[in-house]
Amino acid sequence: MTLGLCSRVGSRFSIPQRKGIITVPITPVPFSPFPTPSDTPIPGVFPETGVSNPPPPSEAPGLGGLIPDFAQAWKTAHAKAKTMLQHFSLEQKVALTTGVGWEGGRCVGNIPAVADFPGLCLEDSPLGVRDTDFVTAFPTGVTTASTWNRTLLRMRGVFMGQEHKAKGVHVALGPMMNMGRIAQGGRNWEGFGADPFLSGEAAYETILGMQSSGIQACAKHYINNEQEHKRTQESSNVDDRTQHEIYAHPFMRSVQAGVASVMCSYNLVNDTYACENNKTLNDILKREYAFQGYIMSDWSAQHSTMSAVAGLDMTMPGDITFSSGTSWWGQNLTDFVNNGTIAASRVEDMAERILSSWFLLGQDSSQYPAVNFNAFFPMDEATNEHVDVQEDHFEVVRQIGSAGAVLLKNVGNALPLNKPRSVVLVGNDAGPAFHGPNGFSDRGGDDGILAMGWGSGTANFPYLISPLEAIQARARQDRSSVMWWLDNWNTDGAAGLVQQQDVAIVFVNADSGEDYITVDGNEGDRKNLTLWQNADVLITAVANNNRNTIVVVHSVGPAIVEAWVDHPNVTALVWAGIAGQEAGNSITDVLYGAYNPSGRLPYTIAKSPSDYGAQLITGGGPNDILSIPYTEGLLIDYRHFDALNIDPRFEFGFGLSFTQFAYSNLKVSTIHQSDQNSASLEANWAAGKATPIAEGSSTAIWLHRPLIQVQFVVQNTGKVDGAEIPQLYVHHPASAGEPPSVLKGFDDIFLKHGQRTTVTIALSRYDLSIWDVVAQGWKKPTGTITFSVGASSRDFRLSGTIPL
Numbered sequence: 127m128t129l130g131l132c133s134r135v136g137s138r139f140s141i142p143q144r145k146g147i148i149t150v151p152i153t154p155v156p157f158s159p160f161p162t163p164s165d166t167p168i169p170g171v172f173p174e175t176g177v178s179n180p181p182p183p184s185e186a187p188g189l190g191g192l193i194p195d196f197a198q199a200w201k202t203a204h205a206k207a208k209t210m211l212q213h214f215s216l217e218q219k220v221a222l223t224t225g226v227g228w229e230g231g232r233c234v235g236n237i238p239a240v241a242d243f244p245g246l247c248l249e250d251s252p253l254g255v256r257d258t259d260f261v262t263a264f265p266t267g268v269t270t271a272s273t274w275n276r277t278l279l280r281m282r283g284v285f286m287g288q289e290h291k292a293k294g295v296h297v298a299l300g301p302m303m304n305m306g307r308i309a310q311g312g313r314n315w316e317g318f319g320a321d322p323f324l325s326g327e328a329a330y331e332t333i334l335g336m337q338s339s340g341i342q343a344c345a346k347h348y349i350n351n352e353q354e355h356k357r358t359q360e361s362s363n364v365d366d367r368t369q370h371e372i373y374a375h376p377f378m379r380s381v382q383a384g385v386a387s388v389m390c391s392y393n394l395v396n397d398t399y400a401c402e403n404n405k406t407l408n409d410i411l412k413r414e415y416a417f418q419g420y421i422m423s424d425w426s427a428q429h430s431t432m433s434a435v436a437g438l439d440m441t442m443p444g445d446i447t448f449s450s451g452t453s454w455w456g457q458n459l460t461d462f463v464n465n466g467t468i469a470a471s472r473v474e475d476m477a478e479r480i481l482s483s484w485f486l487l488g489q490d491s492s493q494y495p496a497v498n499f500n501a502f503f504p505m506d507e508a509t510n511e512h513v514d515v516q517e518d519h520f521e522v523v524r525q526i527g528s529a530g531a532v533l534l535k536n537v538g539n540a541l542p543l544n545k546p547r548s549v550v551l552v553g554n555d556a557g558p559a560f561h562g563p564n565g566f567s568d569r570g571g572d573d574g575i576l577a578m579g580w581g582s583g584t585a586n587f588p589y590l591i592s593p594l595e596a597i598q599a600r601a602r603q604d605r606s607s608v609m610w611w612l613d614n615w616n617t618d619g620a621a622g623l624v625q626q627q628d629v630a631i632v633f634v635n636a637d638s639g640e641d642y643i644t645v646d647g648n649e650g651d652r653k654n655l656t657l658w659q660n661a662d663v664l665i666t667a668v669a670n671n672n673r674n675t676i677v678v679v680h681s682v683g684p685a686i687v688e689a690w691v692d693h694p695n696v697t698a699l700v701w702a703g704i705a706g707q708e709a710g711n712s713i714t715d716v717l718y719g720a721y722n723p724s725g726r727l728p729y730t731i732a733k734s735p736s737d738y739g740a741q742l743i744t745g746g747g748p749n750d751i752l753s754i755p756y757t758e759g760l761l762i763d764y765r766h767f768d769a770l771n772i773d774p775r776f777e778f779g780f781g782l783s784f785t786q787f788a789y790s791n792l793k794v795s796t797i798h799q800s801d802q803n804s805a806s807l808e809a810n811w812a813a814g815k816a817t818p819i820a821e822g823s824s825t826a827i828w829l830h831r832p833l834i835q836v837q838f839v840v841q842n843t844g845k846v847d848g849a850e851i852p853q854l855y856v857h858h859p860a861s862a863g864e865p866p867s868v869l870k871g872f873d874d875i876f877l878k879h880g881q882r883t884t885v886t887i888a889l890s891r892y893d894l895s896i897w898d899v900v901a902q903g904w905k906k907p908t909g910t911i912t913f914s915v916g917a918s919s920r921d922f923r924l925s926g927t928i929p930l
Contacts, residue, residue: 283335
């Protein structure tokens with residue numbers, strides 16, 4: 127049998143082809159968890175360490191900046207795993223690591239029962255339980271990130287975790303935290319936007335929420351899985367600094383949240399497959415971040431038995447290709463251990479990591495629900511119990527949809543609507559889906575209101591409220607007349623209907639998804655950045671015939687709006703995201719002022735597709751490895767626009783409100799905390815030395831404890847209550863080689879009209895550091911570090927200097 131890793135051309139990780147024990151590059155993490163719990167409380171560390179009682183969201187008054195320390199919880203879980211494994215044979219340990227194969231169980235992924243261990247059910251998706259019924263279809267990740275609200279991110283995670291657990295799932299395959307490097311990326315809507323800090327905070331809160339419900343979260347897709355085109359045959363070629371500062375950061379935050387599992391991705395990273403990449407799996411994730419859980423493959427993303435040596439702990443779904451009956455592991459892994467090719471201690475480590483995550487989440491309890499659905503045969507009455515797990519989760523779905531809506535234009539206070547006498551709704555996106563909300567497999571179609579992208583990151587809608595339904599209900603209260611035109615192509619008909627009406631609301635969308643489904647020529651990734659179904663022509667036709675035209679966009683990501691955004695009759699524009707089952711109610715609440723919009727863009731909307739730095743790379747033959755150079759380095763999204771002085775249409779972090787806010791009284795101070803265990807490390811950092819190469823060096827508590835406190839006053843100076851999203855951007859000295867502005871803090875502040883409050887944002891040493899490629903550590907750059915506070919990445923209201 128060929129050892130796939132050994133013979134791969136261009137691999138940067140090679141293993142000698144010889145018999146005998148190979149030195150396995152595993153870490154001692156399971157045996158000496160980092161950071162080691164202290165006898166006395168460490169300043170800035172939340173004292174409760176169990177996953178069931180994490181610290182509250184950091185904007186909670188008086189509790190900002192506290193860090194959960196799950197070291198003791200992991201230590202206890204690993205001890206339990208060791209005890210259980212004492213009675214397991216080699217074959218049983220291998221069975222823990224090897225899925226039963228495609229359609230081999232009731233879930234999309236299954237680990238078999240072994241001795242006293244009942245097995246694992248692994249199931250999608252990042253927005254709800256896939257492949258079953260009576261579940262909630264939550265807003266997408268990017269829409270939830272658009273709220274910039276940690277509490278809503280946490281709540282969504284809690285409720286998704288509860289629903290997965292109630293269905294008998296052990297591992298929920300999410301959240302997804304790819305970076306949205308390219309605006310056309312097919313699965314960007316599953317993630318949290320195009321900034322590592324925002325994405326990291328969203329991942330952190332989501333995981334804390336999910337795991338507090340007793341479900342194992344899975345951080346994916348690790349790493350650089352930034353486009354769907356040739357995702358299994360492309361090499362993302364990334365420099366070390368960019369990897370650490372941009373793409374790995376959300377995964378580091380996931381580890382800090384105590385995430386139970388990480389999923390490695392389909393693509394290659396610097397010419398080595400992500401699921402057998404020693405640098406990313408062992409060196410960064412398990413050594414630098416001291417990750418205590420296990421790494422699973424994406425489905426059929428494993429390419430060799432020797433991937434075990436590179437850090438992979440679990441293969442999914444278990445067979446080499448779907449339903450092939452063969453596996454890289456199973457008997458092959460057993461044989462590799464028995465013939466001395468792979469050390470038995472590596473398999474022991476793999477099995478221990480898997481069991482430890484199971485113990486960490488308390489899933490060994492006899493009260494844990496049994497699997498009560500069948501992902502592959504949903505109509506089989508013998509294996510589908512149709513358990514309703516929704517509870518009242520629709521309420522938070524509706525709230526997130528409203529809070530995630532971004533008001534981009536509002537001329538003459540066109541919004542909110544105030545009992546208009548006549549309303550016309552225009553566009554296919556305004557109405558219900560002709561084929562029903564689940565009419566397309568894995569939502570692979572665009573028909574009616576767009577409330578979910580397509581692919582494996584989906585769930586079945588229990589129902590789907592369209593804008594037409596919701597606005598009619600509101601119009602009934604207001605005694606308004608409502609008419610509609612749902613045909614995007616007959617623009618003459620739309621133009622005739624909207625004339626002499628008080629308001630015309632045009633609903634349009636743009637969709638995308640996973641590569642195994644093609645919709646209207648979009649093979650997962652979007653083929654362009656235009657809105658779908660003749661939208662630009664439709665909007666222009668309506669605006670030419672109605673002086674109060676409001677545009678609502680349900681989109682998976684950025685889209686070019688230059689054809690009509692400056693039209694004098696387009697009085698308002700709302701970017702409504704992808705809002706889930708309550709989409710119609712959510713946008714209606716915003717349009718009529720029941721919810722004052724507070725959403726902010728989690729990406730940049732450009733004036734031209736060419737304004738974006740990174741672009742979709744296509745081409746390559748069926749057997750070619752497509753090379754994707756990340757030559758833009760740190761300059762993704764707004765960082766690129768800032769560095770090259772490109773004017774966007776709407777900048778990252780931008781969003782309007784029905785009220786106004788003023789900033790004042792900036793104060794900056796140093797937080798003095800005493801911890802003798804890290805005093806020398808802190809002194810070395812202050813002197814400009816990089817953090818040492820050590821287990822858990824990048825997640826060390828001293829590096830992430832609050833160091834600088836920034837305080838300022840925000841006042842609601844308008845006439846209505848509303849929420850502001852103050853954002854803090856750090857400006858490093860030019861010699862540091864950083865982008866002009868880097869997001870390092872934000873908050874969500876609700877204020878009644880006239881009310882003012884003091885906002886506090888803390889910065890850690892990590893927040894102020896850059897990655898030193900030579901020293902392989904985080905260091906304080908030489909020179910003066912400044913910062914700005916404001917309402918977007920380009921709307922700075924206050925500025926100051928970091929006192930270092």
